[in-house]
Amino acid sequence: MRRTLGVVLTAALSVVLARASYAHEVRPGFLELRETSPDTYSVLWKHPAGGEVQISIAPVFPEGCSFRTPDRQQMTPGAVIVRGTLRCEGGIGGKTITIAGLEATITDVLIRLHNADGRLESHLVRPTAPSVTLGGTTTTGQRVLAYLQLGVQHILLGVDHLLFVLGLLLIVQDRWMLLKTITSFTVAHSITLAVATLGYASAPLPPLNAAIALSILFLGPEIVRVWRGETSFTIRHPWVVAFAFGLLHGFGFASGLTNMGLPPAEIPLALLLFNVGVEIGQLFFVLLILALERAFRVLEIQWPRAIELFPGYAVGSLGAYWTIQRTLMLVGGLR
Amino acid sequence: MTRRPLSLLGAVAALTLLPTPAHAHLVTTGLGPLYDGISHLFLSFEDLLPVLALALLAGLNGPKAGRLALFIAPAAWLLGGLAGFASGSPLLPGTVTAASFLVLGGLTAADWRLPSSGVSALAAALGLLHGWLNGASIAEAGREALGLVGIVGAAFVLVALLAAFVVWLRPPWTRIAVRVAGSWIAAIGLLLLGWGLRTPP
Numbered sequence: 001m002r003r004t005l006g007v008v009l010t011a012a013l014s015v016v017l018a019r020a021s022y023a024h025e026v027r028p029g030f031l032e033l034r035e036t037s038p039d040t041y042s043v044l045w046k047h048p049a050g051g052e053v054q055i056s057i058a059p060v061f062p063e064g065c066s067f068r069t070p071d072r073q074q075m076t077p078g079a080v081i082v083r084g085t086l087r088c089e090g091g092i093g094g095k096t097i098t099i100a101g102l103e104a105t106i107t108d109v110l111i112r113l114h115n116a117d118g119r120l121e122s123h124l125v126r127p128t129a130p131s132v133t134l135g136g137t138t139t140t141g142q143r144v145l146a147y148l149q150l151g152v153q154h155i156l157l158g159v160d161h162l163l164f165v166l167g168l169l170l171i172v173q174d175r176w177m178l179l180k181t182i183t184s185f186t187v188a189h190s191i192t193l194a195v196a197t198l199g200y201a202s203a204p205l206p207p208l209n210a211a212i213a214l215s216i217l218f219l220g221p222e223i224v225r226v227w228r229g230e231t232s233f234t235i236r237h238p239w240v241v242a243f244a245f246g247l248l249h250g251f252g253f254a255s256g257l258t259n260m261g262l263p264p265a266e267i268p269l270a271l272l273l274f275n276v277g278v279e280i281g282q283l284f285f286v287l288l289i290l291a292l293e294r295a296f297r298v299l300e301i302q303w304p305r306a307i308e309l310f311p312g313y314a315v316g317s318l319g320a321y322w323t324i325q326r327t328l329m330l331v332g333g334l335r
Numbered sequence: 336m337t338r339r340p341l342s343l344l345g346a347v348a349a350l351t352l353l354p355t356p357a358h359a360h361l362v363t364t365g366l367g368p369l370y371d372g373i374s375h376l377f378l379s380f381e382d383l384l385p386v387l388a389l390a391l392l393a394g395l396n397g398p399k400a401g402r403l404a405l406f407i408a409p410a411a412w413l414l415g416g417l418a419g420f421a422s423g424s425p426l427l428p429g430t431v432t433a434a435s436f437l438v439l440g441g442l443t444a445a446d447w448r449l450p451s452s453g454v455s456a457l458a459a460a461l462g463l464l465h466g467w468l469n470g471a472s473i474a475e476a477g478r479e480a481l482g483l484v485g486i487v488g489a490a491f492v493l494v495a496l497l498a499a500f501v502v503w504l505r506p507p508w509t510r511i512a513v514r515v516a517g518s519w520i521a522a523i524g525l526l527l528l529g530w531g532l533r534t535p536p
Contacts, residue, residue: 106367156370157367157370288492291496292492292495292496294499295495295496295498295499295500296495296499298398298401298499298500298502298503299398299401299402299405299495299498299499299502300398300399300402301402301405
């Protein structure tokens with residue numbers, strides 16, 4: 001009976017979690033306008049594609065703006081890239097650009113305007129406010145905040161990353177080992193995040209997503225071993241496993257930045273702040289789980305066995321679900 | 336039942352007869368309905384403060400009261416929310432939320448020793464009332480019911496952390512600090528009630 005309850009609970013909550021999680025569908029779009037001569041702008045539009053959910057968004061330019069050259073489209077593994085030349089009578093300053101369809105997504109679009117006089121304007125457009133009126137200059141503080149926001153958002157919406165961290169928390173036996181494990185996961189994903197963002201290496205999205213799902217599934221049986229009092233390499237040295245899989249997750253985090261095609265001068269700032277944002281989100285999650293665990297002990301809660309086992313089952317079953325789903329997508333994509 | 340709880344119930348009933356409609360719109364974060372729900376609880380003080388008051392009150396009444404509040408309030412919130420979502424209309428006056436502030440804040444300030452049934456009843460009433468209002472507002476706005484899961488999850492976490500924190504507090508002055516916090520919540524409820532009565536419908 002208890003076992004049945006555990007399975008039912010796991011299934012029900014897994015459906016909610018799977019429904020609520022659009023892992024890796026938070027890759028932002030990027031729109032760059034570069035003023036090449038008075039009232040004329042070269043346009044670069046990067047529209048995330050090839051993920052698990054098709055995102056239909058497109059920039060709507062203000063009245064009085066029209067393409068002088070037909071736009072050219074190019075398909076890349078993670079994005080559709082559109083280039084063209086835009087002519088706006090009287091300049092684009094003070095006019096509004098809207099990203100159509102953004103309100104129906106959970107992604108953002110970074111809009112960047114390079115004026116001929118050297119002023120740089122940068123806006124992070126969100127589903128809640130899909131329009132922006134151009135004009136003025138973006139301060140460094142605003143840019144810092146935008147990249148930090150992107151990082152926090154990427155980890156909070158990346159339920160697969162959080163589930164992996166939860167799996168590690170369930171395996172780790174003491175605080176010192178927890179510190180070591182979370183630190184090694186952080187170091188590892190920071191390395192690959194930097195390597196991928198700086199363009200030294202890249203991982204195609206479909207197999208990467210399947211491998212990340214596999215890393216979560218991998219932790220399921222290890223959690224069961226902990227419950228049974230058994231041991232394994234992962235249980236004895238969770239930091240090694242965290243480091244190895246952290247390298248993989250870093251490529252996943254990088255998808256939040258690499259799609260943007262940021263200018264080289266902007267990459268160090270963006271990389272640093274995006275990573276700090278990811279770490280803030282991850283630290284918040286870890287502290288929340290630890291605080292909840294302590295609260296349950298203070299309130300002397302005796303969980304039924306089925307509930308006690310639930311987090312482990314959730315990690316394993318969602319890992320299995322995503323592995324199957326993403327592998328099928330990968331195989332489908334190869335055909 | 337003593338006179339005091341009776342007069343309290345009378346006050347709550349009177350409040351519910353006030354004609355202003357209740358509105359508690361869901362916050363839009365752009366991160367999906369689940370995060371909209373989570374943010375709603377932390378950004379909507381008409382829902383947040385009574386939850387804080389319940390957690391403080393339960394914490395003052397010990398671990399058992401904490402456990403009851405932790406499981407009953409979110410469960411009732413979800414039930415009320417689903418019922419409100421199905422109905423699609425709040426049907427309750429706006430000042431009704433002031434009642435939760437007053438009752439829960441007042442009981443916390445008075446450091447009232449409650450039996451288990453009392454804590455359970457308060458947690459259920461709070462959850463059903465606020466859940467109903469949230470669910471109805473979500474339906475009215477044409478948003479997804481998944482937002483309710485976010486609100487309920489956030490309420491669960493908040494009650495767990497705060498009630499456990501109050502139970503864990505040992506020095507006597509900390510108990511007074513908790514009661515002071517309760518009195519502030521009750522005072523805010525009184526202000527809201529006064530404002531609600533003063534504003535023409």
